[in-house]
Amino acid sequence: MPHRRVQLSAPDITSEERRLVDEVLTSGQLSFGPVLEAFEHEFAERFGARHAVAMSSGTAALHVAMIAAGVREGDVVITTPFSFVASANSILFERGVPHFVDIDPETLTMDPAATVHAIETLAPQGRLRAVLPVHLFGRTVEMDAILAAARRHGVVVIEDACEAIGASADGIFAGRWGEVSAFGFYPNKQMTTGEGGVLLTDRDDWARLARSLRNQGRSDSGTWLEHERLGFNYRMDTISAAIGLAQIRRLGELLHKREAVAMRYNALLAGLDGVTPLAPPRAGMHLSWFVYIIRLAEGIDRGRLKAALAARGIDSRPYFPPIHLQPIYREKFGFRPGMFPHTEAAGTALLALPFHGNLAAEDIDYVCEAVTEDVGSMKVMG
Ligand SMILES: Cc1ncc(COP(=O)(O)O)c(C=O)c1O
Known part of the structure; x- marks a missing residue:
């Protein structure tokens, strides 16, 4: 047996996370409530976004982003084959078709020229719905040319920022180039909530949709047993949000x-x-x-x-x-x-x-x- 063990990863939890979790447990409000709202508010503010919608995982945030982007059966989404499987899986959840472009061997992120070429080639064929750049290993994809090509062709940009919270390029944070982005807080991530994720967007309509989709398709009328669309249970619980609130303050x-x-x-x-x-x-x-x-x-x-x-x-x-x-x-x-x-x-x-x-x-x-x-x-x- 080795005398020493060095683990691959470990969360960074302090008395502040414990204090906020304890407050939530004492309050008895373990789902929704002011702590979840504070987490969302402070997260959105940290990145200058209008809306942060807390989710049960980064995968859930990606899935909801695909739905918001309007990805339907047979729609094509351009992404990278070099990522954690959840990024491409989110396309499959809605029966979309992933179109992979290879990475730049130096940065390991999507090759921007190849991505632009794919957008230019696929857009005229009519089924290209979105592009999903993944900011891998905490490094942002070179976004400028991709963003310009996507805008030219009316293609939605969904950023997978699950591995890149706080990364930036030329003053723009990961998750702030596209119309919508996903963050993940699994315990090996830079900040954690246990399990959890956030969908970030400036669009009021997509934020409203995301809040409904994560909550069994409920409307925002507050009627608990009325479901206006097919939804999921993708809610982040308030205990996780308490950890997240301490962590976003310590980011x-x-x-x-x-x-x-x-x-x-x-x-x-x-x-x-x-x-x-x-x-x-x-x-x-x-x-x-x-x-x-x-x-x-x-x-x-x-x-x-x-x-x-x-x-x-x-x-x-x-x-x-x-x-x-x-x-x-x-x-x-x-x-x-x-x-x-x-x-x-x-x-x-x-x-x-x-x-x-x-x-x-x-x-x-x-x-x-x-x-x-x-x-x-x-x-x-x-
Ligand atoms: C690039 C990438 N996308 C998506 C995810 C999914 O996040 P989660 O595990 O919170 O569902 C992860 C991490 O696990 C990831 O690394």
């Missing part, structure tokens, strides 16, 4: 701590043969550190490295198996290996190391020493 601090951890990793792994950190952001772009990922050179066996780290008590995770190669996507749409080469290359070369804001310096040092030794020995053994 600056949370992001700052994560950045400090990433900088220590960067410094310790700099120059290590066989391992490359992800590309730094361009000028004007600010990352919101979600995960710490290394890219392994060809010839370094990722599975062996993961096992060697595990033997030392260090968790790690290969990121991401490409969505188009997931069994359901192959079966449904006939995707095959070789269709998105940059995504597939990234899908075999990236490894996430333990990462969260409270990761101790000694733990980071321990992980980096282990990576250095294990990668070194693999290169010697070949």
Whole structure:
């Protein structure tokens, strides 16, 4: 048994989260109420949006965004195959058809030129409804050209900002380019609510629709047993909202701590043969550190490295198996290996190391020493 365990992620919870949760439990109002409203209000304000609609998950927010955008059976939505599966799944929920474009191999986000080309090609065919850029690993997609092309063709832009709260480019926050965006607060995220998500939009009609859809299709008349449309139970409970309220107030601090951890990793792994950190952001772009990922050179066996780290008590995770190669996507749409080469290359070369804001310096040092030794020995053994 290893003497030490370094976990992949951990939430950052303080007495403030506990205090607000306790207030909610004492109040007895565990669904809706002023704490949920305060969370939504402060979240929207933080990003200069008119409406934040709290949801039970980021996936739920994406699903509702698809409905608001009017995605129907057979409609096409352009997105990336290099993401967590929920981003593309949200298209399938409404029987839409994902049209994948490959990533830029440096930034790992949707290639903007390829995305614009896809918009220009598909829009005249009449079924293109939306484009879903994913701000992956806390890095914003280069949005300007995509946004312009989408506007030219009347295509809705839905941003998946689940991994990128607080990231920005040229002064614009992730989630503020498109008509609607989704955030996720799973416990490995930069801020958490336990499970939870937010749909962010400036559109009054979409916010109203989202509030109805998350609440079993109820109208805003307040009549509890009247359902004017097919809805879901996608509500965020108020206990989660209390955690979220404390976390959104602490967001600056949370992001700052994560950045400090990433900088220590960067410094310790700099120059290590066989391992490359992800590309730094361009000028004007600010990352919101979600995960710490290394890219392994060809010839370094990722599975062996993961096992060697595990033997030392260090968790790690290969990121991401490409969505188009997931069994359901192959079966449904006939995707095959070789269709998105940059995504597939990234899908075999990236490894996430333990990462969260409270990761101790000694733990980071321990992980980096282990990576250095294990990668070194693999290169010697070949
Ligand atoms: C890119 C991306 N999209 C969507 C989601 C879905 O969020 P959730 O797990 O809150 O449903 C996640 C995270 O889990 C994600 O990383």
